[in-house]
Amino acid sequence: MTPEEIQARLLYRDGLMLILDKPAGIAVHGGPGSRHGADNLERYFEHLRFGLPRPPALAHRLDRDTSGCLVLGRHPKALRKLGLLFQDGRIGKTYWAVVRGGPEGDAGTIDKALLKRTDARRGWKMIALPPGTPEAQEAVTDWRVMGRGSLPKIGDLAWLELHPHTGRTHQIRAHCAAMGCPVLGDPVYGGRYEAEPLHLHSRAISVPVYTTKPAVAVTAPVPPHLREALAACGWTGEG
Template sequence: MIKFEEDDNEIEMCNVYLQHADKGKRLDIALVEHTDHFSRSQIQRLLSQGNITVDGRKSFKSGYLVKGRETVSIVVPSSEITELEAENIPLKILYENTDLLVIDKPAGMVVHPGPGHSNGTLVNAVLGHDSNMTGVGGDRRPGIVHRLDKDTSGIIIVAKNDYAHRFLQAQFKERSVVKIYLGLVVGKPPSSKGRIETGIGRDTKFRMKMSVYSEEDLRARSAVTRYSTKETLELACLLEIHPITGRTHQIRVHMAYLGCPIVGDAIYGMRKSVKNIYGLQRHFLHAHKLSIAIPNKGTMEFVSELPRDLEEALTLARG
């Protein structure tokens, strides 16, 4: 099993979960079999550069024999990322003008190309929709001012020119954008509403996973999340979640820290049984509302309702 995630830096990172069936295979061969992006020579080069760890440990050679059920973390320098291509991929557009696109992103779509997903991303689709957006805000992630995890659905806004990119990005930096997510969590939070303030940084062992630290810890950046209970069910709660900051995996990390992880979260919650939770193939997290100032338009609010898979899961959770 492989999970690809996005990092804030000019590198990409991914985790590969090797299984018992991989026991006895050469590490480079097992990794090629588990990915559709890396060649064997690329894997060998990344190993020699120290960019691949097994269960948090470096210094492995290509000929290392897999023991089974190991977590391999791969750090990919930007030089390894392929060039962007425009693709004719349908987009659900909630709003569009000369400055921006507001898109209802489906679950399973990665925001921008990286290791393991060189095409089929939101950026590829956006370039197919409007070829003039090439290079807006940067060559690698044209138009992108914020991101959603691959398996998080909902609202994402994309700039169509450099002015709009600066205008929108400044609001995310200033934390003036109002973002509301709907998340189904396991069990109940300690109170019906609350505010979580911690530091969030890379896990010291598994680099693709984020962990909670004290706000004073130099390994972390401050993260603030507010939540309120929308509906209490027998085994779960539906929450409205408002992230004030925008750290990697912030909502998922904070809900797990609270003792009520997002339903179906394979990294911070229930990796082994994720597909058996209310029929879900992914975690139950949806970017529901976004309120932001638009160039020459003032503040606008955009809304995306729960997609069918989450509605069906919620119906099952209600019993």
């Protein structure tokens, strides 16, 4: 990725933070679990210094195949402040997902604790369990149906808007699967549907980083790989 390409993905910039439109298919950092030599966004943060002595750093994470709003802190003080906001659940997060089938009803809340399970052959995944399960982490997600439709060779679909109250690993993916409607293209929670790209997008974020100003609210454009399925569910390309 060239300096111009990473800078073109900026959705917001001020003295404390940057909000980036993360592309799907690239990890946000190298990490111990990444493939050897795999590309990652942190390699390009040097191009986002904008005069500061060091590059920005991740204030939170998105999965490799999830697109959309990604918050970076521009210096250690900003990262500490953003970290507390995320930890306290004060940052508003809106995701769009296209799921197979669809939930019963038009809106609701899923309250399922998540526990990481490892399989020697298949690797790890998050298991959705009843609230209060020992060792599992509390996880709560509000959802509503924005539209329903279908596509040839895929079948029935639903377009969901989701608001996670917590920020657990794979939370939305595991919660959608627990409702019986996994995210389209999810190779971990969607079983036999691994051939398609993951249809999960961090659509918008609201960050109350300044005590005397309104929260910084940013929306990420819909990426090309979601548009066909969203249109099938009634999305008009607006908003």
